[in-house]
Structures are given as structure tokens and as C-alpha cells.
Amino acid sequence: MSTASASVLEQFKAPLQLRRPEPGGALVRIEMAGICGTDVHLWKGELPIGLPVILGHETVGRIEQLGEGVETDWTGQPLQVGDRVTWNPSAACGACYYCAEKRLPTRCTSRRAYGIGYKCDQAPHFLGGYAEFHYLRPRTTIFKLPDDLPTESIIGAGCALNTAIHGVERTGISWRDVVVVQGAGPVGISALAVAKSAGAARVIVLGAPKARLELAKRFGADHVIDLDELRTPAERIEVVRRLTGGYGADVVLECAGVPSAVVEGMEMCRDGGRYLVLGHYCDAGPVSWNPHVVTRKQLTVIGSWSSEPRHLKAAMGFLRDNLERFPFAQMVSHRFRLEDANEALATTAAWKSAKSVLVPAGA
């Protein structure tokens, strides 16, 4: 085996040479790669990256080769050829101002993500998930998957779950809080699951279309508000207030990515409430907003970016412990071959799937 196929964003140049892993690195044969909403933004050119890129930052595979010195995974478990693994798409340097002094590794100044920040016309080429093989650079945080945790659970949850875990951690849901989740996509569903399992008394989910709200109910939403039925912010704010004794929710988690949702959501908070801006990973442009709301309501507004390796470890335990209660594996609704990556992206872009995945031919 010396060449491998990959779905490359922009035209594919030629079969690329797979090199042996350097010390600290590893080579993985991919079993499944998730299509993330961010991939759609990248595909549409809405985020500034260099091309060509092999997309895909949600990936599960089996160790094909281990570089020298790689003996355990991030949690200290022995790692061997053949092990099924997943990993964080980026690694913090541990030494920069944000890593070392401000303990904010998600804002590491040298952070680059597989499937986003590496051009595949440069060695080691295979640094994205839409491929047969994935090269893992030294310092990649690898996690061995336990046998009772299906690949579909990991990919069904995707980076959305890690993102939600980090966001909810930063927000701080108190036990028995009433929580609103704005958005019923992968991040919203994940935030719902985390909030419910973290002791929220009730979780109200706003979203569309209906299939997503059904999924939200399956994941334990106490109330769902259909954006296709309640079409104005004023109506929706009114319903949330009514459901919360007239005061608003203790915590509102924005998982919509729509700027106007932020303005609407702050009005859904009770005074002294907490508001998480989680869905704005991409720049969706400005909105007309009155900062008086933050003062008057004594809000705390929190941002959260990406996640750390410890969140992925927590996610794995959470998924395994809740296969029934929060069936993330069921979110994998559409499977595509590697060569149908464009169709997979189009399906996700059209909101037709809960989760589309790519499965290489040999996997």
C-alpha cells in the first residue's frame, strides 16, 4: 500500500504518497468520517482557508502504523496497530501566551485543525477525514475507543458534542436550572443532551424543521417551539416567558448561528441569567443590538470556541453511558462513499440529513 484516495476540496492532483509516520506520529485507516456543518461553510468558501484541502475533522479509524514513541493514547491506555481510535482535530502547543499563561488552549496561537488548516498538496498530505487514510502528526491527542462504543456514536455526535460540552462547561448550568436551547441542529441536540444530563430541571428547544424537533423530543426536550409555527421573535419570547413563570430561563444556549437569534435569546433570559453564544463559529455578519439589555438584566454572556482533549474524553464516557438515553448513533442518517463526498455535502447543506457520513470502500 503506497497510495490512497482522498476527497480533496479543489481538484485532485494525483495519487499521493503515504509516508511512514515520523516519531510521535501515526497512520490511521479511516472507517468513517462525519460531514460537519462547518464543512459546508468551507465548501461554499465562506471561511478563509488555503486550498487544496482534504476536508473532514470528525473521524474514526484503525491504527495502521505507529511512529516511534507512541505507546499510549491520551488517557494512558496502551495503543497498538489495529486499535480503533478517534482524535482531536487540532492540538495546542502548550507553550504560548494563551496555552501557558492564560490557560486557554482553544485559543492557542499556533492551532491548526485537520480537515481545515492543512493544505494537502504539501506532505504529509493526508491531514483530513474525507480519505482512506489519515496521517496523525506528533502531539495529536489520540483516543482508543472501547469496544462497546460504536463508531456511529462518535461520528453521530461529532465535534458538535465536544463543542457543546465545552460551551456548557463555560456557561455553568446549575442543578435544576431552566434552560432554553436555540437551534435543533447537531450542536443544539448535543447541548440539550448535556444540559439534561447536567441536572437542568427543564429544557425548552427552539428550532425547525419538524424532524429535528422530533429528535429533540427523543433526546428529552421538555418543550419544543417550532420556528415554522411561531414565526416572530416576540411570539417566541412570549412563550418562553410563559413557560418560565414570566421571568425567562436561567440559561439560554444559542446553537443557531444566526445573529438575530442572539438578540432574541437575550430577551429569553431571566434577569441575572446566563447566555451562551455557541453557534457563531462562523462570522454570520452583524445585527442591530442594544447593549442596554446586558446592564438592565445583569446578564452574563459567554463565548466558547472549539474544545479541549478532556472534552473528547468526557464525550466518550458520556456516549457510552447513555447509548439508550441519548442515542447519538441514530443521528447517522445518510451514508456516502468517499467518491460521493460532494453529494454528501449537498445533502447536509440542504438540511436533509441529521448526519451524513463518508465510509471509504474498504472500511
Next chain:
Amino acid sequence: MSTASASVLEQFKAPLQLRRPEPGGALVRIEMAGICGTDVHLWKGELPIGLPVILGHETVGRIEQLGEGVETDWTGQPLQVGDRVTWNPSAACGACYYCAEKRLPTRCTSRRAYGIGYKCDQAPHFLGGYAEFHYLRPRTTIFKLPDDLPTESIIGAGCALNTAIHGVERTGISWRDVVVVQGAGPVGISALAVAKSAGAARVIVLGAPKARLELAKRFGADHVIDLDELRTPAERIEVVRRLTGGYGADVVLECAGVPSAVVEGMEMCRDGGRYLVLGHYCDAGPVSWNPHVVTRKQLTVIGSWSSEPRHLKAAMGFLRDNLERFPFAQMVSHRFRLEDANEALATTAAWKSAKSVLVPAGA
């Protein structure tokens, strides 16, 4: 003594009858009343209140009569006729959803403030500071002033200091943080003093005009940025970044009340920084803002409203311990007689004074 004069917002009806304090209440002969920026907003009709009102919520006076049962001040010190006192303009009920369940007394649902929320054509009439006498309702949180704490210190600091103390408490300045203060008015100067005394490594103040920036330097500002010299947000952001190693400040305290300052200030935060929206007590209208900044920079944005009695207690100790280091008494730059209240308001409105005060004839 059965009548008293008062500067009433809207036409003055007639000499009002002072009644004896009911159980739990008190009557105070006013020594000095501060003109707060909020009073200017009220005067201009920019805040929705019922008229007529005796303005003034920053007041020092001497106990004239004590109602039955009032034996000590809020801190437990004995209280007697003749004692010089100040008080919080509003009192929380202690029983509502915000007071009792959410521990947020500043958002008490029945909160009303002296000098703002009481009409003076209804008994007991004298519920504002622009007057010779002030009636203190039962449950008013009264503080006896120590002899070594001048009236000018209390009034010079005014409600701005209490507001800043509460805001900085909610924001959480860490020891050796680099802090930016947007605004050099009373709230900004107060925030500067609190930040410096709370262990900030450096405080950068943005404001205008020059006299205010000189005052900021006198209060320990490490750098001042003159809005009249650096006229664009981009320039000011650039300077703040340069002064902070290229990253931005750990904490930015907005004390300007200008919506665009909020947009500008968030860019002055380092990633993971904390941003306080403190100056937006009034609704100054919307601004075009991109919520992506909160996610991308992992910001925490905090609002703070008014203050609690414990903040006034802390303020009193702080003022007394720092008569030299933070000379708030010197902020009292313009004194007016009660009958010249309009002139006092105009002076404050024109930003001609650091602090204007009213001194009743007999005081």
C-alpha cells in the same frame, strides 16, 4: 418646623407638610446632595418616570427624627438624632423571586429609588435629595458616617462608586490583570480606583476631555487615551493592543454609556477576556454588532445594575482608607444652592463639572 423647601422636577405646587416618621422610618435634614448623570437623563425626560419628582439619590444629612424601632444603622451601630448619615436610594423586598430565590436583590421586582421612582405630590412627599429634608421609609438601609469620612467624599464618589464596586465584583478582576476603562466620568474614575486597589497590574483609561484624563492620572491611571486625539476606534484598539503585548486587556470596563463603545471595547479584550457593560444604565439605543466576536474570542460579557447595601458599606471603608490615594472629595467641583438646581443640572449636562452638588441654605 413644619414645612420645607425642595427642588421639584416639574412645577412646585406648594410648601409640603413634613410628617413625623412612622415606625421604622426616619427624617433627615440634608447637608449635601449630589447631581448624578442619571439626574440629567431624568431632567431631559430620557427615562420614563412619573412626575412631579424631587430628584436626588446621592445624599448626606443628619438625623432629625427617628421612627420607633430604629435603633441601629445597617451595620449594627447605634443611631441617634444628630448623627450624620447616608443611605441606599432603594431597598430590596427580600421576598420576591429575585431577592429570595435568585439572590439578585438589585433586580427586586418591587424596587423603587428615592429621587427617581416616587412622586412628591403624594405623602410622604420628601423622597429625594434636592431638598432640605428627606424622609426615609421603613427598611431604608441607613449608614452612620464616621467622623473622619467627609461628606464631600461620600457625595464626590456618589452612586458611581457603588455602581463600580458592584460591577467590578461581578466582573472579577484577577490580581495583576491588565484593565481598560472606557470612560473618564464618575463611573469610569470609580472603576479605575476600584481596579487599581483590587490588584490590577495596569489600568488604561480612555476618555475626554483633558481635565477628566488629568483626574484619571491623579487616581493612578497608568495610561490615558484621549478620545479627542485618537478619534477612530481602529486607532484606539491599535494602541490598546500595543500596550498589552498585542493581545488585548484581560478585563475591559465600559463606563461610557455609548453603544458603539461596546463594539469597540470587545475588540480591546484579549481572547478569554472579560467585558463589563456598566455604563448602559439608560437605553442609548442599538448598535450594529457582530456576536461572532464573543464566540471567536471566548469572551465573557457581564452586566451589572445598581448596587446593594453591602457595596455602600464597602465604599465607605474604601473612601476612608484612601483619602489620599483616591481623593474623591476633590471631585466636588461646583456647589449650588437648592434654588439653583436647574443651573446645577445644566452644569453637569454640559460636562463642565467633575461633580456638582446642592447645599441647602441651612446646612
Next chain:
Amino acid sequence: MSTASASVLEQFKAPLQLRRPEPGGALVRIEMAGICGTDVHLWKGELPIGLPVILGHETVGRIEQLGEGVETDWTGQPLQVGDRVTWNPSAACGACYYCAEKRLPTRCTSRRAYGIGYKCDQAPHFLGGYAEFHYLRPRTTIFKLPDDLPTESIIGAGCALNTAIHGVERTGISWRDVVVVQGAGPVGISALAVAKSAGAARVIVLGAPKARLELAKRFGADHVIDLDELRTPAERIEVVRRLTGGYGADVVLECAGVPSAVVEGMEMCRDGGRYLVLGHYCDAGPVSWNPHVVTRKQLTVIGSWSSEPRHLKAAMGFLRDNLERFPFAQMVSHRFRLEDANEALATTAAWKSAKSVLVPAGA
């Protein structure tokens, strides 16, 4: 109706006169009163109180008479004669140093508890739960019980649940923490339930006898350690370490009330872990302890005393939402008539019951 029976600690003097409730007060006809472990301590004279006392601080009853001005319960719901209610046994003053300045109402300087701190030879006499009637003083925080929340749930949970809710709140369990609970009595079982519902990844319970550990399993304990089998601290610490990757638990909740358990439990914490001393409501004497453990392991050790009204509100919601998952009503294992209070206390003292309760004849 003008007299009522009561189980009085110390000899019963004579039928007492029930007076009509003063404004703000209420009279309740008791349906059920729980026997708390603290009652046993009081009964044995291990806590310094004045006698005679009507014991009982876990009580449910129906409103018999409402004093003037009592129109709603603590949450704002309308309150009427005939409503089934419960209440906090003590009320904070809202004005003292701890209530007002330090926001620590559980340490209110004038706090007194029904069933503990009131002598029944003084009017209004009926200030404890082992009786037919209970007088509720003005400022008592009353909660109307929803129809779908059985009396047995409230009494089965008792003050143990409120205590555990407050303790876990102060300790701060993070989502996916590994938790150890020392003790499987009412407080330990409650702490287990709260920890599980608050997102703990796993909860390990140490206790005895076997029946209590079975109950712990029914309430979701992931592991139980039987003190009758593992008889030395060293063995138990070893097992906990083995169950936690060799590091110890993130959080250890002491619900045993035995001083040596505190020394043992700190060794069960991982470095940087959190340790709650919750079971030491009574003074059980000193123990030989090495403070070096706190420094070396960078522990945070937290104490928690009693609870606030908001915890009782949370408990009610929690109980109603989890009738199946956490069946506190099943803990009511032994019912006694009012005149058999001594037998009820003896049963609890002998650890023969999960929860003993008193049911007045007419209820």
C-alpha cells in the same frame, strides 16, 4: 377545636391552647412528620437545647387557618385553607451581618428551628412536627404541594435532601465527575441522587448495613463498598483508588458524621479534588488529622449547614420529576401513631428503618 395533642420531649404538662394565627402566621393540621437522625441526637441529649420541646422539623400538613396577609406561598402561588403544604423549619432574618452583608442566610444570627429551638411551654406552643397541629410563625416560608407530589416523597426525602442539595451546590460537582459518597443513610442517599442527576459520571457509595447499600443501588450507585466487608480505611481507600484510575475521586461527599471518615475520605480525593464535610451537623468530637494532606493534594474542603428556602423549592421539583428514578417515597418504611413517638425514635436510633414517620390519628 381548642386543644391538641403533641409528643413533647420531656413530660407533657397539659393540653395546650391553640391560638388563632397572628397576621402573617398560619395554623396547619399535620398529616405526617418525619423522624430525622437529628431528632435522635436531641432525644439522647447530645445537642444543647432547652426543654420541653415538641420535636419534628420535617412536616407536611393542611392549612387550617391563615393569618391576615398570607395570600401566597413562598413561590407566589395562592394559598388557601385546606391546601397541603410543607415549610422550612427556620427562617432567616434578612437583616443581620450574615443575611445581608455576607449572603449566608443559613448562618443567620437569629435563626431558630421548629422542633429544635422553641420551647413548647411558651405560646404559641405548637412549633414542632410531632403533634396534631403546627403553628407557623409570620415569615415562615410555606410551600404549597402539587397534587402529583405525594406526602411520602416529601417526608421520605426529609431535611436530608435539602441538606444534600445545599451541600452539593456549595461543593460544585462538575459534569462527568467521579464522586464518592461516604455514608448510605438519608443524607448519603440524597447526596447520591443529587450527584447522579447533576451529571456525575459515576458514584461510589460506602456504607452499611446491606439494606442501605441495596437502597443505594436502587438509587443508581455505580459501585457500593460495604463497611462490614472492607473493615479498614486502608482497604477502602485502595478500592476507591482502583476504581478511579489510581488517582482518587474528583469529589468526595462525607455524609457519615463520623470524624475518622473525614480523614479517610480526604485520601479518597484525587489531587485538586473537592471534599464536602456534610455529615458533621453534630459535634462528634475530634480526630487525629494531618493538615499536610490539604496542601499536598491541593484539596478544597467545603462545609455546608442546613439549607435555604430555594433548596426546598428545588427539592420539590426534583422529587416530582423523579418519582421513578429516585423513589424517595419508598424510604418511608415505618409508620407510628403520635403516641408511639418514643418507639419511632428508638427504631430510628437502632438503624432499623429507612425512614420512620409519625401519622396523627385524624390524618
Next chain:
Amino acid sequence: MSTASASVLEQFKAPLQLRRPEPGGALVRIEMAGICGTDVHLWKGELPIGLPVILGHETVGRIEQLGEGVETDWTGQPLQVGDRVTWNPSAACGACYYCAEKRLPTRCTSRRAYGIGYKCDQAPHFLGGYAEFHYLRPRTTIFKLPDDLPTESIIGAGCALNTAIHGVERTGISWRDVVVVQGAGPVGISALAVAKSAGAARVIVLGAPKARLELAKRFGADHVIDLDELRTPAERIEVVRRLTGGYGADVVLECAGVPSAVVEGMEMCRDGGRYLVLGHYCDAGPVSWNPHVVTRKQLTVIGSWSSEPRHLKAAMGFLRDNLERFPFAQMVSHRFRLEDANEALATTAAWKSAKSVLVPAGA
């Protein structure tokens, strides 16, 4: 230059060969080394370490040689031969359970400290401060000293200041808190300075002998309590209570290292107060202690171990900004030549010096 002298704990074998620094390492010519109280414990054999060891973990020197790849210091400043520098005595691995998952680098499982954890009979030998040269291993966190920060400031503050900064950070002093410091040695004086600069309203220091209390006053202590005058815990607790309105202090910082001080100090806390166990770096044995105090007073008891590089960075800024207010350089009271290391240790052991230092002949 190929040999160098060093004060070796246990018999000195022979002149050792200095090797050139490997990539990432550096060689430093020592200017000054502090004698820390921990060194006395090590010298007396009270801590379990392997011998022979070159003691000394508080060191300033000049870069003699830089290994390949060392271009900047920890803060990103260019580093060159001849630069005056200091460094953290140990470095966290960044990858273990405590470093990566629990963000607790001070408990890194592979942590070893210069001057404590390295035997000098093994290459590279020179890993302690009581020497002419110090070898800095790769990953050592080096800090270039600004010209206006004297070597005496750094050594006078020593690791005590870093320890205090970390401890106070973990404890969380709130602005205007009343603070008690138990102990007036280097850690106590440092804690005093940090507490004062962090906004403490008043700091009360307990200690002995008189010279140390004079130093405490020079560093801003508001009250000092002389252990030689008030000889019983009861007396001292009484005075602290009297100085704190009868309630006790908001925060008590234990910097004494005496187990009985912990029992005494918890009684000096107000209810709901915070208690830092900072002085128990060494195991000084057990004490009879009643855990009921933690529950009854709702205390939070915090441990803190060593410090992180960011604390040293903060210390440097703090020292430079406060050369007058907190004159740590003046603590350097006794200077010794390298060959008089035993005398230096004896002087420190006898509490005769504020701070003893070693100055190599050539420095």
C-alpha cells in the same frame, strides 16, 4: 572553563565536568542563590530525597551558553548570552492526567525540582542553586529579568512569593475582605503583600519574633499579634474576633507550617469564611481537630502546592511595580560565600535572618 564548584549536600565528590547544553537547554553562571526554609528541612533530613544533591531552588544568574533552539524566554522575549535570568525550579510535563485533563500542573506526576529532586552524582550534575553554575534542562521556564528589577528583589522574595501568589489566587480574596495571616516568615510576609495589593481592607498578622512583626508593619500590616505576648490560641482568637466585629475574618491564610495553627486559624474565620492551608509543604505531623467546625461555620478550606510559571511572571511584575511599597530586596539580610553554605543554612535554621543568600566568588 571546564569545572565548577558547588555546595553539595553530602560529601563533595570531585570537581564535576560541565557539559555544553543540549538542544533546548542552557547553562547559567549563578549570581545569587536564596536559602529557603525548605532547604533547612532538606538539610536536616526531614524530607525524603536521594543524596547527594546540590541544594538551591531560588536562583538568579546570567546566561553562559544557550542550547540550540532557545531563542526566547517564557514570555517570548529574545534571550541571549549574558542576559540575567531566573527560572522555575520545576517544569510540568503538559501531558499527564493532572497537567492535561485536570489542569493542575503543580501536581504533574513527573514533576522534579532543581535543588531537591536531582542527584548531582549523575550528569548533568549542576541542577541546584548552591553552585557557580546551573544547568537548565530543556523545557525549563526561563525569565529574562528587566534591568530595573534587582537580583535582591527576586531572591528576597524567593519561592515564598510565588507560593503565596498561587495560594491567594486559589483562595480568592474579595475586594475589601478582612484577612488574617498566620506566620510572619517569608511566606507570611509575601501573603501579606499579595493580600494588601489585592484589595484586602485590613490584614492582621500573627507571628514572632518581634523583628518579623516589624517587617510585617513595614509591608503594611494593619495589626500585628505577637505570639510571644499572646501565648494561647484562645487569647489570639479573642483578639482577632474583637478586631473583626466579633465575627472573625473573611479569609485566614496559614503560613506557619504548624499543625495546631490550622485548628486555631479556623476559629479565626467568620462563618462562610475561607481558610488557606499554605504553610504545610512539609509533613509536620497530625493534630487533634474537630471536623464539625467546617460544617458548622460553612468554611471553605483550600490547599495550594508550589506555583506555575505564570505566577513567577506575575511576581516579577509585582516586584518591579512595588519596589517602595513592598521592599522585598531589603529582606536579603545575610550574604554568604558559596563555601559557607553550612553557616548560611544554620543562620536560616536559627531564624536569625530575614533571608540568607549565597553569592559565588566570581559573581
